[in-house]
Structures are given as structure tokens and as C-alpha cells.
Amino acid sequence: MDLKQLDCFLAVARELHFGRAAETLYMSQSSVSEAVKALERTLGGQLFDRTSRRVALTPLGEALRNGAGPAIIQLKATIEDCKRQASGKLRELKVGFIGGGFYELHQPFVTEFTAAHPEIKLEFVELTFATQYAAVSDGSVDAAFCRLPLGAAGLRHGPVIMRDQRMLCVPRDHPFIDTGLIDPELLSQVRLVRMVPGSVNQEWQDYHFPRHTPQGKPIGEGPVIRTIREAISAVSTGQGLIMLAKRAASYYATPQIAFVEIDLPAMPSALVWRTDDHRRILQEMDALLLRIARRYGIAPV
Structure with a gap:
């Protein structure tokens, strides 16, 4: 058993598709398949149920993913830290963000x-609607500043750092511009852009990309988007609308679109990291962010 075999297993466990897993690892599908088979031989049992139509984890596969996944992520982070230390480089922490990130707190x-912490180098990684939680889960980033509620299992968040008024992004000539504060029931008359299926849990989708109004009226479906820019493009061409935080209006100002307030709960944001990651530095980072937000009068009371 080696790290490469475990990497291949974890990639297939995430994607539930050997081809897509191979693409994420920059390997051939046959190499990934052989690595998983070798791991199965070592363990003495099947990790996946494979058919021509689907790939699913077996109970043994579930046990290995739940036990080995966090350990592998932590081990890789430690190895990278040691490599950087041996070469005289600073330790590195990767922080993910979406949209404007920390905005004025950055x-x-x-x-x-x-x-x-002069011994630590911060690296900021721009994420998308589809990757903001997956990147934390798979260790691509150490933590991320995300919109709540939590969009995936196995994660935790610190205190809410900011809570923004929700805005509906519409074309400049849209009739909603003249209605003042928008009644959310009017969403039944429009289409909202949609998330990549399976990229976040249903609770997160229902909060940020609802399919029904508060009274249960269906909301039309616009195109699937991954990034805020893709969403704004869909808005400007009349394919669908999106709800964004009020702060985003100044970051994504575009001649063809406008932002109008909608009478829905605000968008909360917080720092998110893995529940199995107990590094003190992440808690210190979260505490510092909260202190600054309070100093700026941003953090909710």
C-alpha cells in the first residue's frame, strides 16, 4: 500500500467515476483502476461496487474513506510543511474565498x-460556487471564507463574520427595478440560475438558490453556473437571475445589470475548516478575523 493508491481511491470515492477521478489526478483511467485493484488486494475486499452505469462505495470503502481521508490530507500537509522548512521556505496556509473574499477585512x-506569524505565508485561492466546500473537504485549501449554512458534511465554521443584505441581480431594464424592496413571492415570475448538481448539500442550495418562494410557489430554472461571473453573464443576457450579497454590488458592477433589495434573510459568512483539523493556527486565524470584523463594526452582535 502506498500514498498513490490511497490518492486514487479517495479521488474515485469523491467522483464516483473512474474517468473523472483520473482527470483530477492527471493519470490514465487504467492506472487509477489498477491502483484501486492493488489496494483492494492488500485489504482483502472490494472498495467499490462497479457496474456499467454506476460506481458506489461498499461498506469497506466507506470505512476506508472515513478513516483514511482526513489522515491522508493531514499527512500531505505535514510533508509539504517539512519540505518547505528543509528548503528554508516559510510554512504555507491556503485560504479559499468566493466573490470579494473578506472584502474590506482582507x-x-x-x-x-x-x-x-512571520513564519507563515498566506496564499489565497479563489473558489467557485461548485468548489467552495469541496476544496476544504479534500484539502485543496486549509480553510475558506464561505457563505453559510455549511454546504458539506465533515466541516465546521467559526462565528459569523459578516451578515449581508440579500440583493437580486437583474438586467438594467427589468421591471423589478421600479418595485422598491422586492417581495420574494415575485420570484415565481422569474428564473434563477442553478448550481452544479451535487456540489453542495440541499440546505445550502435551498438558502441561496431556492426552487420555491417562501409560500411554496415554484421558481423557474435558469442555466447551471459555477462562478459569479457566469451568473452575471446569464443575468445580462436574460437567461436567469441570481441573489448575491449587498457587498458584491460594488465588486461586480456591470453596465447591463442592477442590484435590488429582496425581502429575504441576510447572507451570513464565516471561516470554514474540517472538523478533524485541530491545528491551533486555524482557530487563531478565525479569532483574528472576528476581532477585526468587530473593530470595523461588521460582525453581527
């Missing part, structure tokens, strides 16, 4: 974190 956060 500069003071970086300045104060770097002053407190």
Missing part, C-alpha cells in the same frame, strides 16, 4: 496575521 487581516 488588507488588515493579512497585515495583522503576517505580523503575528
Whole structure:
């Protein structure tokens, strides 16, 4: 058994598709398949039920994913830290964000974190609607500033750092522009863009990309999008609308679109990391972010 075999297994466990797993690993599908078979021989049992139509984890596969996944992520992070230390480089923490990220908190956060931890280099990674939680789960980033509620299992979040008024992004000539505060029941008259299926849980989708109004009226379905820019493109061409945070209006100002307030609960955001990641540095990062948000009068009371 080696790390490559476990990497292949975990990729297939995430994708439930050997071809897609191979693409994420930049390997051939046959190599991934052989690595999984070798791991199965070592363990003495099947990790996946395979048919021509679907791939599913067996109970043995579930046990290995739940036990080995967090350990492999932690081991890789430790190995990378040691490599950087041996070469005289700073330790590195990858922080994911979507949209405007920390917005006005970004500069003071970086300045104060770097002053407190000069031995650590912060790297910021822009994520998408489809990857903001997956990137934390699979270890692509150490933590991410995400919109709540939590969109995947196995994660935790710190205190809410900011809570933004929800805005409906519409074309400049849309009749909603003249209605003032929008009644959410009017969403039954439009289409909202949709998430990539399976990229986040249903609770998150229902909060940010609802399929029904508060009174249960169906909302039309627009195109599937992955990024905020894709969503804004769909809005500007009349294919569908999207709800964004009020702060996003200044970051994504476009001549063809406008932002109007809608009478729905605000969008909360917080720092998110894995429940099995107990590194003190992540808790310190979260505490610092909250202190700065309170100083700026942003964090909700």
C-alpha cells in the first residue's frame, strides 16, 4: 500500500467515476483502476461496487474513506510543511474565498496575521460556487471564507463574520427595478440560475438558490453556473437571475445589470475548516478575523 493508491481511491470515492477521478489526478483511467485493484488486494475486499452505469462505495470503502481521508490530507500537509522548512521556505496556509473574499477585512487581516506569524505565508485561492466546500473537504485549501449554512458534511465554521443584505441581480431594464424592496413571492415570475448538481448539500442550495418562494410557489430554472461571473453573464443576457450579497454590488458592477433589495434573510459568512483539523493556527486565524470584523463594526452582535 502506498500514498498513490490511497490518492486514487479517495479521488474515485469523491467522483464516483473512474474517468473523472483520473482527470483530477492527471493519470490514465487504467492506472487509477489498477491502483484501486492493488489496494483492494492488500485489504482483502472490494472498495467499490462497479457496474456499467454506476460506481458506489461498499461498506469497506466507506470505512476506508472515513478513516483514511482526513489522515491522508493531514499527512500531505505535514510533508509539504517539512519540505518547505528543509528548503528554508516559510510554512504555507491556503485560504479559499468566493466573490470579494473578506472584502474590506482582507488588507488588515493579512497585515495583522503576517505580523503575528512571520513564519507563515498566506496564499489565497479563489473558489467557485461548485468548489467552495469541496476544496476544504479534500484539502485543496486549509480553510475558506464561505457563505453559510455549511454546504458539506465533515466541516465546521467559526462565528459569523459578516451578515449581508440579500440583493437580486437583474438586467438594467427589468421591471423589478421600479418595485422598491422586492417581495420574494415575485420570484415565481422569474428564473434563477442553478448550481452544479451535487456540489453542495440541499440546505445550502435551498438558502441561496431556492426552487420555491417562501409560500411554496415554484421558481423557474435558469442555466447551471459555477462562478459569479457566469451568473452575471446569464443575468445580462436574460437567461436567469441570481441573489448575491449587498457587498458584491460594488465588486461586480456591470453596465447591463442592477442590484435590488429582496425581502429575504441576510447572507451570513464565516471561516470554514474540517472538523478533524485541530491545528491551533486555524482557530487563531478565525479569532483574528472576528476581532477585526468587530473593530470595523461588521460582525453581527
